[in-house]
Amino acid sequence: MDRGHRGITIRGNSAQIAFTYQGVRCRETIPMPPTKAAQKELVLKRQMILYEISTGTFDYCKHFPNSKKAKEFRKTRPDQYTIGEALKNWLQRNQSRCQPSTIRDYSSAIYHHLIPVFGELAISELTAIKVKTFLADVDLSNKRKSNILIPLRRVFDELYHDEIIDKNPLERVKNLPVSTREPEPFNTDEISRILRQLKGQEKNLIQFAFYSGLRTSELIALRWQDVDFNKNCVFVRTAKVRGHLKCTKTKSGKRDVTLQPQARDALLNQQVLTGEQNDIVFHDSRTNQPWKDDQAIRKIIWTPALKRAGIKYRNPYQTRHTFASMLLSRGENPMFVAQQMGHKDWSMIIKVYGRWIPQPK
Known part of the structure; x- marks a missing residue:
């Protein structure tokens, strides 16, 4: 065979076949003994490849199973790509x-x-x-x-x-319907009973949760630099999920939350404990280190406190529901409540908390 045969280049004990497939110029090297019979077989192989490409039956992996290009081209074959x-x-x-x-x-x-x-x-x-x-x-x-x-x-x-x-x-395939759980906020008596079961950092954390509306993942990521007592607010910017700090759940979740008196008191009490040379506000008192995740709070603080207080169990997210229902019940504007909760508009407030919005007389 002529060493300069079109589309084939002989290189010692191997040869390179060149062809165009799906508009891409391809070159594949295969081992080949330097004999005329092998060279003739190589010409036939290239002719077969060109024929299969023209008829749409070319299987790259069949001809070149170890080729990197073959793996890439398999992605364009829905009958082969798993x-x-x-x-x-x-x-x-x-x-x-x-x-x-x-x-x-x-x-x-x-x-x-x-x-x-x-x-x-x-x-x-x-x-x-x-x-x-x-x-x-x-x-x-x-x-x-x-x-x-x-x-x-x-x-x-x-x-x-x-x-x-x-x-x-x-x-x-439509997503299956999800039933929305009705909010079960705590009343002031229940809040008092829960807080009486707690002390120190645990009490500060749960009190702040009730009166700030932050998600638990946002609570454990709150930094002292995000607390502004002069402006009477906290800046919610991050959340901690499964041990990793991340941005808030949504763009609207990045928000400034006005400090209610009880929330401010909880932070002032906490400042004595972690305000010096600490970045994160709330710590696990057992280790005096920041909480690793929000699940630990539910198991170690929340559930035992409700049990000791003799209050029916509701998950920690109900502190958010409690915060929203309290603001609305006392006549706060639903738009303000939506902003405090980190919702992009007040439609969710109306949908979830409508029964706590006072009706005009």
Whole structure:
């Protein structure tokens, strides 16, 4: 064979085949003994590749299974690219774009739920009915089911917009309805009974929670530099989720909260304990170190206090509901309450807390 044959370059005991596939110039090197028979076979192989490309039957991985390009081109073949591969690649691409807690949730959804069920399927094999069957069979809350589908929806959205698939089966799968829990705020007597069960840092933390409306994840991330006694407010900028500091849940969550008298008193009492040479306001009194996560507060402080006070258990989030209902009951403007809570508008206030808004006479 002529060493200068078009599309083929001989290099000792190997040869490089060049061809164009999907508008991309490709070059693949394969081992080849320096014999005429091997060279003739190489010409036939290239001709076969060109023929398969022209007829739309070319399988890159079949011809070059160890090629890096083959793995990339598989992503454009919905009949070959598996859902498991797509999910893993999507997760890897988003590692630096998302908060660690978000990546942890996505990883759990992908590796514990989606891949075991759909991982071996080719992209083209997924149908809406298969997803609906999965949702019907898995024993989880509707909210959790919807969250599990988020990575799968994102992957198929990308595939559709990149024109790798002609239709997105997830568009025919609606999120399941989630029942909203009614707020169960604490009354002033219950608040007093709970606070009487606490002392020191624990009392300051829970008192501040009741009278500031901050989420527990925002409470444990609050810094002294975010407290302004002169302006009588705290600046909510960060939250601590699963040991990691992050921005507030939403853009509107970044807010200035006016200090109610009881909240101000709690901070003044806390300042004596952690105000000197400390960044974080509230500490775990057992270690005198900042709280690692909000779950520890529920187990160590909240639940035992309610039990000792003889009060029916409600989760710590009810301190937010208590704060909102107190402000509204005394006639505060719903727009002001929405801002204090970190809502982007007052529609949620009306929807969730409407019965605490005094009716005009």
